[in-house]
Structures are given as structure tokens and as C-alpha cells.
Amino acid sequence: MISPIPPRPPSPALGWLLLMPAAAGTLISLVLPSVQTVLLSFESGGALTPSTPAGLANYDRVLGADGPYWAALGFSLSLVLLPLLVALVAGPLLALALDRAGGLVRRAGAVVLWLSLIVFSPTAVAASWLRGLRADEPGLTSLARSLGDPATAPGALRLIVAAATFGVVCALAVTAFLPALRGGAPGRAVLAVAGVVALAIPAAGLQAFTIGVALTRGGPRGATRTLAGLQYDYGFVAAQPGMGAAVATVTGVVLGLLGVAAAIVVVASRMRLSITPRRADLPPAADDATAPGGPREISGLAKTGGIAKTGSVATAGSVARTGSVATTGGAAKAGSPVAVAVGVAALVVAVAVTLVLTWPWLSAFTEPATSTGAGLRTHVNTWVPALIGAVISVGTAYLAALGIGGLRPLGRRSEWLLLPFAPWLFVGVGPLSVAGWSNFRGMRLLDTFLVLVQPFLVSVPALFVLTLLCKGLAERTDRDLLSGVVLPSLPMAGVLTGAVTLVNAQDVLWPLLVTHDRELATAPVVQMLQLTQFGRAAADVALTTPLPVVVIALLAVVAAQILHLDRLTLTVGGESRSPVPETSA
Incomplete structure (x- = not known):
């Protein structure tokens, strides 16, 4: 039997062309604000007063022996110690139990865990805990007293953050580790994923802002001030953008190093994602x-x-x-009765612990909230810009991923093209907020609907994930680029667009900075204002997680898990088997 001649692959030059939108977006929305932040850190003056050169004075005040940076750094990192333990211990064990239990338990468990991600809102968590702390429940009353004492407030806030994020961390860890367990060398893949997770969670801690500011406002006496809170206080409360930029610059350097380290782990391990074929996709007589x-x-x-x-x-x-021609991971294979029982028991325990730890949030839904006029306009302000920003940032990332992972312009070394993007892999809006606010103020876009769109033109995390997937698809197909790489990877682009939309919608820092018109307030900003202006017991906890959005997101997650996410396999090492010809670097 003569095999058909494979289609002629596109020119690698197309890969460079697809990379250009992400490169331009990174230059405009990430590199330029980073450079501006560094330059601002060497200036003094207020937001409304002339700027003058300050040399290293701002750094001396921030990083000196009596500077507040080191205390804020230590507290920020301490907030993620328990979540990091959950991610690196409970996450892999739960993923292993679900994987061994077979397809039905694995898919159901993943959907249940994803519900924690869908409904998670930092401002809603803070509002619910404030309600619980004001109640007469014995356990929470002692915790409330702890938040008022400088000696005990840091420990109390650490426990609250760990409790509030337990379900979210479990869901993210299981989502990351499940594909690694289904590859040919799961031990090495799990270690590689664990390395990335161990770098990502401290990076998130360095940018923690909402829960701490809402619960304690950095007090008492600065005992619970995070790095993001310190930057906010300098740059926007005290109106000293140079000081805020100094904090942001040092934090940005640390985040950049963490991102580069994660990129090296990904590229050096030759990590890839692939999609396990369905039985219906296999040859009939296989x-x-x-x-x-x-x-x-x-x-x-x-x-x-x-x-x-x-x-x-x-x-x-x-x-x-x-x-x-058995598929990798055996998606259709059911686990043994013992494995199923263990998987179900592990899922039940994880859900039960999540419910107990988030009880203040759950109980807050049964209490009436004082109406503050938030209506349809608030939800439009929240979700429409969030979706627009996600489509733009993930769209440019997807084009670049097709170029790097699908067309391989540098051959087997193409993944090293991710390295220029790596310094911003873990960077959120916080470290770039001082320069970003200044730029939009100069363009006279503050207090406009357009400014509610997150200022990133490319999502670097989405770029990494989609590149690994396009790489895995390109290595295992003899089809053309459209049918072999583009169409199979589109569902992941959709999943990431939805995930970025949820993250954008729950952000409170950026809309709080760039809008002062109450008609432009987003749901998280309204909740924050309710906590600070209308009394702590008056916040509408459900405002940031409207039921229609939760239902739509849950249905999308069910479809994505069954049709796409459950078929993902993460592998490391191995030689490229891509039919795309490799060019010399």
C-alpha cells in the first residue's frame, strides 16, 4: 500500500510573520511601561507637581535599613506558604487519585473543582470574611481580635488567605498536574510542572493586593502591608509616583527572574502538550x-x-x-473499583475542606445586602471590557503560538523564542500600574469606558500554553497546518480566553486607578467602595459573581472538559517528529 504524499508545509517565514503582532503588543504594553517605570523611579515630585531628578534617593528610602520594602516583601511571600504547600502536595495527590479512578470520575472531579475558579472573587472573599468577623461566631470573633493586634494580624491574615484560596489552588494544581500524569514519562513531567508551579505561586504572592487592603488596609501599623499595597500607598495615596515606581521596579525585576526561570524549565525540559485521539479518530481496523x-x-x-x-x-x-494504536493515557479506560473509591473519596474530602474553609463566603449569600444602586451598567462595565481585553491578548498570543510552535521558524530550537517574553510571564497589572496610569492620563483616557480594558495587548501565560500545544500537535500530524494544528488548538484558545476574561473581570486595582466616575465603576470596585464607604456589613457579596455568568461559565467548562481538556497530555523530552522541515538557526 502506497502512502499518500504529505502536504507541503508552509514556509517558516510565515511563522515570523505570525509572531509580529505579539512582539509589537509586548513592546507597546509591556516593555515600554517597564522602561517608563524604571525612569520614573529616578524622579521625585507628586502626581500634580513638576518632576525633578532624584537619583537613587527613592531606592535609598525604599530599600534602606529602615525602608519598608523588606518587611512588605517578607509578608507578601509568607502569604503563599500554605497555598504553595497545597499546590505541591495536595494538588498532585488529588490529581493522581482522579486520574487512576478513570474517565468519569476524572472529568466530574475536574468540573467540580473548576467551580471554585469560576466563583472566586477577591473582593467578594474580603466582603464575606468581614461579615463573618463582625458576627458573634466564637471562632471568627477571636480571629477578628487578632486582625486588630500588630503582633497577631499577620498570622490571622495568612490563615484567611490560605482558607479563602484553598479551592482555587487545588483546582489550578489539578488542572496542571493531570495532563502530566497521562504522558509516557509522568515522573519527569510532574517534576517539570512542579517546578513551574513553585515559581508561579510566589510570583502571585508578590502581587497580592485586594484581600489584604480590604481586610486590614495594610495595618495595624503596617504589619500586614504587601508589596502591592506599599506601591499603591506611595504611588497613588501619597501621590509620590517616583517612590511607587521604585517599589514596582524592584518587584518587577524579581518577577522577571522568576518568569525567565520558569521559561528555562519549560524549554530545557522540551515540554509539549498534545491531544489524545478519540477512538472514533483512529483507523477503523487499527x-x-x-x-x-x-x-x-x-x-x-x-x-x-x-x-x-x-x-x-x-x-x-x-x-x-x-x-x-492505543491512545496515550487511556482516556476511555475505567479505573478499578478500589481506584474509583479512592478517587471519589479524595474528591469528597477536597470539596468538604473547601466548603468548610469558605463558609463565611457561603453564609454571606443568605444575608440581605444594602442596595447601593449597582445594576446592569455595573455588569456591563465589568464583563464587556474584560472580554474585549481577553480576546485581544489571547488572540495575539495564539497567532504567535502558531508561528513558534506550529511553523517552527528556528527548527527544534524554536521554543527559545519564548525567552524574550518570559520576563513578563508572571507580571500582572500592578508593577506596571504607575507608568500605565501616567500614559493613559497623558492620552486623556482616564474616566472613559475604553480605559476599563486591561492594558495588556498580549497574554504571555496564554502564549506559553498555546505554544506548547501547537508544538505537540505539529510533531504528531501529517496534515496541513489548518487541519493538523489550527483547528485542534482552537478549543484551548477559547478556554484561555474565558479564563482571562474571568481574571480581568475580578481585578480591582486597574479600574480603581483609572476611573473615578461612579457610572464607570466595575463590580469589584463597587464592592470595595461598599466596604470602605457604606459600612463593612453592607457589601453585596454576590455582585461580582452574577448567576448568569456563573451558569454560562460552568456550561462552557463542562463542554471544554469533556471535549478537550480531558484529552490533554503533557510530555517532556523526546525528539521532534514534526513533518515541518527544520531550518538552521
Whole structure:
């Protein structure tokens, strides 16, 4: 049987062309504000007064022996110690239990855990805990007293953050570790994922802002002030942008180093994502040893070099080892009764612990909230700009991922093209907020609907994930770029767009800085104002998680988990089997 001639791959020059929008977006929305932040850190003066050169004076005040930076740094990192333990211990164990329990338990468990991500809102968490702390519940009353004492407030806030984020951390960890457990060398893949997770969570802690500001406002006597809170106090409360920029610069350097380290782990381990084929996608006679396309013919083709030359058989190496076209990870295989019982029990325990730790948030829904006039306009302000920002940032990232991972302009070294983007892998809006606010003020866009769109033109985390997926798809297909890479990767682009939309909608810092018109307030800003202006017991806890959005997001998650996410496999190492010709670097 003569194999069909594979389609001619597109020119690698197209890969460079697809990379250009993300490169331009990174230059405009990430590199330029970073440079401006550094330059602002060497200036003194207020937001409304002339700027004058300050040399290293701002850094001396921030980083000196009596400077507040080191205390804020230590407290910010301490906030993520318990979440990091959950992510690196409970997360992999829960993922392992769900994976061994089989497809049904694994998919159901992932959807249940994702619900924690869908409904998570930092301002709602703070509002619910403030309500609980004001109640007469014995356990929470002692915790409320602890928040008022400089000696005990840091420990109390650490416990609140760990409790409030337990379900979210579990969900993110399971989502990260499940694909790694389904590859050919799960031990190495899990270690690589753990390395990235161990870098990502401290990076998140360095930018923690909302819960601490809402609960304690950095007090008492600065005992619970985070780095993001310190930057906000200098740059916007005290109107000293140079001091705020100094804090942001040092924090940005640390975040950049963490991002570069994560990128090196990803690239050096030769990490890739692939999609396990459904049984319906396999050749009809794949299990017939004598039929065309069966194991015997595949073995014969392998001896003649047909597989190696054309890449027409797309497997993860299981064909050579088992003589079959079984899919990697065995998505359709059910676990043993013991494995199913263990998986269900682990899921029940995780859900029960999450419910107990988030009880203040759950109980707050049963209490009436004082109406403050938030209505349809508030939700439009929240979700429309969030979706626009997600479509733009993930869209540019997707084009670049097709160029880097799908077309491989530098051959097997193409993933190193991610390195220029790596310093901003973990950077949120906080470290760039001083320069960003100044830029939009200069363009006279403050207090406009347009400024509610997050200022990032490219999502670097989405770029990394989509590049790994496009790489894995390109290595395992003999089809053209459209059918072999673009169409299979579109669902992941949609999932990431939804995830970025949720993150954008729950951000409170950026809309709080750039809008003062109450008609432009987003739901998190309204909640924050309710906490600070209308009394702590008056906040509407459900404002940031409206029921229609929760239902739509949950339905999307169910569809994505069944049709796409449950089929993802993460592998490391191995040689590229891409039919795309490699060019010399």
C-alpha cells in the first residue's frame, strides 16, 4: 500500500510573520511601561507637581535599613506558604487519585473543582470574611481580635488567605498536574510542572493586593502591608509616583527572574502538550493485526522507514512498544473499583475542606445586602471590557503560538523564542500600574469606558500554553497546518480566553486607578467602595459573581472538559517528529 504524499508545509517565514503582532503588543504594553517605570523611579515630585531628578534617593528610602520594602516583601511571600504547600502536595495527590479512578470520575472531579475558579472573587472573599468577623461566631470573633493586634494580624491574615484560596489552588494544581500524569514519562513531567508551579505561586504572592487592603488596609501599623499595597500607598495615596515606581521596579525585576526561570524549565525540559485521539479518530481496523493500518502493517512501515520519513502515524511512542494504536493515557479506560473509591473519596474530602474553609463566603449569600444602586451598567462595565481585553491578548498570543510552535521558524530550537517574553510571564497589572496610569492620563483616557480594558495587548501565560500545544500537535500530524494544528488548538484558545476574561473581570486595582466616575465603576470596585464607604456589613457579596455568568461559565467548562481538556497530555523530552522541515538557526 502506497502512502499518500504529505502536504507541503508552509514556509517558516510565515511563522515570523505570525509572531509580529505579539512582539509589537509586548513592546507597546509591556516593555515600554517597564522602561517608563524604571525612569520614573529616578524622579521625585507628586502626581500634580513638576518632576525633578532624584537619583537613587527613592531606592535609598525604599530599600534602606529602615525602608519598608523588606518587611512588605517578607509578608507578601509568607502569604503563599500554605497555598504553595497545597499546590505541591495536595494538588498532585488529588490529581493522581482522579486520574487512576478513570474517565468519569476524572472529568466530574475536574468540573467540580473548576467551580471554585469560576466563583472566586477577591473582593467578594474580603466582603464575606468581614461579615463573618463582625458576627458573634466564637471562632471568627477571636480571629477578628487578632486582625486588630500588630503582633497577631499577620498570622490571622495568612490563615484567611490560605482558607479563602484553598479551592482555587487545588483546582489550578489539578488542572496542571493531570495532563502530566497521562504522558509516557509522568515522573519527569510532574517534576517539570512542579517546578513551574513553585515559581508561579510566589510570583502571585508578590502581587497580592485586594484581600489584604480590604481586610486590614495594610495595618495595624503596617504589619500586614504587601508589596502591592506599599506601591499603591506611595504611588497613588501619597501621590509620590517616583517612590511607587521604585517599589514596582524592584518587584518587577524579581518577577522577571522568576518568569525567565520558569521559561528555562519549560524549554530545557522540551515540554509539549498534545491531544489524545478519540477512538472514533483512529483507523477503523487499527486493532486488526492483519488489516491495512493494523499493528503488523505499521510494524512493516516502521522497518522501511515510512513512519520516520512521513510522520504519518501519530503516536507518543506507544506503537513501537505495544504494537497497537492505543491512545496515550487511556482516556476511555475505567479505573478499578478500589481506584474509583479512592478517587471519589479524595474528591469528597477536597470539596468538604473547601466548603468548610469558605463558609463565611457561603453564609454571606443568605444575608440581605444594602442596595447601593449597582445594576446592569455595573455588569456591563465589568464583563464587556474584560472580554474585549481577553480576546485581544489571547488572540495575539495564539497567532504567535502558531508561528513558534506550529511553523517552527528556528527548527527544534524554536521554543527559545519564548525567552524574550518570559520576563513578563508572571507580571500582572500592578508593577506596571504607575507608568500605565501616567500614559493613559497623558492620552486623556482616564474616566472613559475604553480605559476599563486591561492594558495588556498580549497574554504571555496564554502564549506559553498555546505554544506548547501547537508544538505537540505539529510533531504528531501529517496534515496541513489548518487541519493538523489550527483547528485542534482552537478549543484551548477559547478556554484561555474565558479564563482571562474571568481574571480581568475580578481585578480591582486597574479600574480603581483609572476611573473615578461612579457610572464607570466595575463590580469589584463597587464592592470595595461598599466596604470602605457604606459600612463593612453592607457589601453585596454576590455582585461580582452574577448567576448568569456563573451558569454560562460552568456550561462552557463542562463542554471544554469533556471535549478537550480531558484529552490533554503533557510530555517532556523526546525528539521532534514534526513533518515541518527544520531550518538552521
